[in-house]
Amino acid sequence: MIDDDLVFKALADPTRRFLLDLLFARDGRTLTELESELAMTRFGVMKHLRVLADADLVITRRQGREKLHFLNPVPIRQIHDRWIDKYTEHRTAALLDLKRELEGESP
Template identity: 60%
Template sequence: MSMDAVFRALADPTRRQLLDSLHARNGQTLNALCEHMDMTRQAVTKHLAILEEANLVTTMRRGREKEHYLNPVPINEIAERWIGKFERHRLDALSDLKQRLEREEP
């Protein structure tokens, strides 16, 4: 599980959409994931393979179906690379504040 693979995997908008889809509903099969996508099944398969190689997605064979699960660990490691622990808490607080302000404004 090289970090390089993780970053490369996250670079593509389709793959991020797949992660979003799994974040919303975990354990989806290939066909289920394909339904939201506007491309062939084979293209989606390739993207999932890249996500798997990056260890961002874990799979489980169940009969003739393949279930896909999101793995958040590598994403957390990204944040830890360039953000110090203290700075990170500060940024989280800032982002919370921003969200609260956005919610309160008309």
């Protein structure tokens, strides 16, 4: 079970969302690779990665001498299923019904 508050806190920051986008584009990056994409110190990037790891959005694995960072999309999907999907389902069904009615289709 994920802690929704940690995930929302992690996703609230644009720098952390950018790091997730980088990992989405190419998974398994080193701290040096991630740092090169941001105008901040290595320590600053490490702090952001720690928040993402605490929310289970980033998983770090050692490969030889390097630590590679990987995106874990599961908590985002769980947030989607829990908080977004249930609020959009009714509206989507209503829009489909309206479309059918306007186009004269039978359900």
